[in-house]
Amino acid sequence: MLKIGVKLGWNFPAIRDDDLISYAEVCSSDRDRNEMMEVVAPHFEGGFTQWSATRLLWAFTFDSGRLDAVELFQEELQELSEQDRRYILREFSQGSSREKAEELLLR
Helix, strand or coil, X not given: CHHHHHHCCCCCCCECHHHHHHHHHHCCCHHHHHHHHHHHHHXXXXXXXHHHHHHHHHCCCCHHHHHHHHHHCHHHHHCXXXXXXXXXXXXXXXXXXXXXXXXXXXX
């Protein structure tokens, strides 16, 4: 119901990083998490901290889901310092996924 309401443009409040993480955590699969993130992303405000970006990636089970989240929030994640962006790359277990995330975040 939440996804439908947001898509229809109901008066949905701005979402901060903790709220975003909560929305990701209530979903049962990475596919559902990514779908939820796509729905609420336009309402995201305030940016990330290193900690909140890391926690968002922890909500995802697989690197592919984490990579989708990085692609979706690339602009907001770019606002972090280079050191913080390098830190969150540690959340990718596969080298190929880490390289793709590095391209999005550091180049």
